[in-house]
Amino acid sequence: MSPVNIGTHNGHFHADEALAVYMLRLLPEYSSASLVRTRDPSLLDQCHTVVDVGGIYDDSKKRYDHHQREFTNTFPEHKTKLSSAGLVYMHYGRAIIAQHTQLPIDHQDVQLLYLKLYDDFIEAIDANDNGVSKYDSSKLEEAGIAEKFKSGGITLPALVGDLNHEDPLNPGVSRATADQPQAEEDYRFGQASALMGNAFLRKLHGAATAWLPARAVVKSAFDTRESQHPSGQLLVLPRAGIPWKEHLYNIEQEAGIDDSKKILYTIYPEKEEPGTKWRIQAVSKDMNSFVNRKSLPEPWCGVRDAELDQLLGPDVEDGAVFVHASGFIGGHKTEAGVRAMAAKALAG
Incomplete structure (x- = not known):
């Protein structure tokens, strides 16, 4: 042996x-x-x-x-x-x-x-x-x-x-x-x-x-969330494909922030390549929940393209792609556009 x-x-x-x-x-x-x-x-x-x-x-x-x-x-x-x-x-x-x-x-x-x-x-x-x-x-x-x-x-x-x-x-x-x-x-x-x-x-x-x-x-x-939006409830990720959910819940818990101050939306690019579309995603209540802390505005849900541009109004540049019927995710052709969507959703 x-x-x-x-x-x-x-x-x-x-x-x-x-x-x-x-x-x-x-x-x-x-x-x-x-x-x-x-x-x-x-x-x-x-x-x-x-x-x-x-x-x-x-x-x-x-x-x-x-x-x-x-x-x-x-x-x-x-x-x-x-x-x-x-x-x-x-x-x-x-x-x-x-x-x-x-x-x-x-x-x-x-x-x-x-x-x-x-x-x-x-x-x-x-x-x-x-x-x-x-x-x-x-x-x-x-x-x-x-x-x-x-x-x-x-x-x-x-x-x-x-x-x-x-x-x-x-x-x-x-x-x-x-x-x-x-x-x-x-x-x-x-x-x-x-x-x-x-x-x-x-x-x-x-x-x-x-x-x-x-x-x-x-x-x-x-x-750096407060520099992205005055509410401090928008998380901006710089790259596509980052597994963020579990980390966000853990970091929020470690920080001990009040429920009323937790992140409501995350925005991120769809792909790594330049000029890619951007996504906005509602944060669910917890890791295993399908219930969002705050869904995207109901009038946007299930609407696409030019029709969605009309709903978003003139303060959001044209280029809206979609909002899912359940209101958990949406997209825009530009970062500026998706940031504007996030600002309207947070204000609503």
């Missing part, structure tokens, strides 16, 4: 320990670690780190099981009980992110990404492994809400579950190791670990290279 080895259970495997093992191996101290899949306590005792088996959670001993009756641990400020993936992420997530981003582990951006990745990825793995449903089924039944189709088979945990069975497209793997069933099972676990780990890395990379830089842009736009 390698001086640093990772232990987990053999037999049927799940998404949580598959991801836990992958995350550990992202760190230099585990990059060449061997994997021991067993339930034999004497073999697990020889392992440097053990996940999802052994009946012990003790970070000082590198033991990360969550199946004990008394185990109730959750990620800070969350309610979902941790799985082995959540345990490993809670203790090693910052180090993994710091290494990926080449930032100091105590950098504020590492902390932002650490919380973001738990919310967007890890918590769902914890919930799945612990049998926690996203919705209260009794409440759904009371409300008469029923599924239109089944989607459970296309989740990452379901795809990992499929790997517990021999691959009909690659039967040679089973035949080549017919006398070594554990080796064949470990091979499929390796596939499951790569599946989970690659998905995690894509999330991390996207958050680090797109989501995080967008926060700085949104924060700058928020800090």
Whole structure:
């Protein structure tokens, strides 16, 4: 065995320990670690780190099981009980992110990404492994809400579950190791670990290279909002394609501004190219709401082009494109035009 080895259970495997093992191996101290899949306590005792088996959670001993009756641990400020993936992420997530981003582990951006990745990825793995449903089924039944189709088979945990069975497209793997069933099972676990780990890395990379830089842009736009409109309720983004919503809600919450002063509209260019059209979008009440804080004026809704120009009046230059029937978004051919639309909407 390698001086640093990772232990987990053999037999049927799940998404949580598959991801836990992958995350550990992202760190230099585990990059060449061997994997021991067993339930034999004497073999697990020889392992440097053990996940999802052994009946012990003790970070000082590198033991990360969550199946004990008394185990109730959750990620800070969350309610979902941790799985082995959540345990490993809670203790090693910052180090993994710091290494990926080449930032100091105590950098504020590492902390932002650490919380973001738990919310967007890890918590769902914890919930799945612990049998926690996203919705209260009794409440759904009371409300008469029923599924239109089944989607459970296309989740990452379901795809990992499929790997517990021999691959009909690659039967040679089973035949080549017919006398070594554990080796064949470990091979499929390796596939499951790569599946989970690659998905995690894509999330991390996207958050680090797109989501995080967008926060700085949104924060700058928020800090200068009063220079864009006297109300301070217009957010002007300088580029197309900036994921702004989640950042805006978080920044507003951090700033502690009153509801009456929150951003009502965001304007931004449609594309990166010069001379592109501009959009105006109403801010919804929260991240998951379809109700706007203030919709675009009702007379504009569902109106386009010259007819919309007429409604906007002479103080808005011609070039209106549309306003959606629901009043959540509209467009103009120029930045000046969309700014004028925003000013009229804010004044209304």
